[in-house]
Amino acid sequence: MGITADFLIKHVRPLDVQAVATIFDRGFETYLRTVLGMSVQEVTALKHAWTTTAGLNPGTQQAQFVTxxxxxxxxxWTQLYQTSASTIFYLTSAQLATLSHGGQLSGPNRSRxxxxxxxxxxxxxxxxxxxAPQLLANVTGINATTDANANIVHLIGPA
Incomplete structure (x- = not known):
């Protein structure tokens, strides 16, 4: 996909049902089960939660996105490490494709x-x-870095 599973978990949530399918159709479930040790029930619950959030209206249900x-x-922060901030981008399937393509265009070990x-x-x-949480609307750029395979692995922040 051009985006590591670790990056998806830390920074991306789907904003439409097709984005949920795109994420879970690309070996993500296998990663969750084999690398993170999640059970079938936990993966199913996660997919359900992401599908629920994907159906929300960003204009009228902002509190649910913040939650x-x-x-x-x-x-x-509890399971990995403390950072000063954590940004979650809610992306449609088309935006997931843009993010993936952007990483591949960057090339290996680059920021863009x-x-x-x-x-x-x-x-x-x-x-x-x-x-207090900060809501960002109409974000037109993400600063990201890639690994040796040109997969996005790190977020520097919104552009």
Whole structure:
């Protein structure tokens, strides 16, 4: 896909049902089970939760997006490591393709802004420890870095 599973878990959530299918159709479930040790029931629950969030309206249900982003941040900080901020981008299937393509265009071990100006990301949420969540609307770029295989592995922040 041009995006590592680890990056997806930390920074991306689907914003339409097709994006859920795109993510889970690309070996993501296998990664969750074999690398993270999740059970079939846990993977099913995760897919259901992501499908539920994907059906929300970013214009009228912002609190639910903030809650979901906060859950990601808290899990990440508890299970991985503390960071100053955690940003979750809610992407459609077309935006997932843009992100993937942008990583491949960057090449290996590079940083670049992935351009979403033609199809802005309608909602992203940054969670900071001990601070109010920040809602980002119409994000037109993501600063990302790639690994040796030109897969996006790290987020530097919105452009």
């Amino acid at each position: 979901a982003a906060d859950q990601v941040a808290q899990a990440r 802004v992935i351009d979403f100006s033609g199809d802005p990301i309608c909602i992203a949420v940054t969670i900071r420890r001990n601070a």
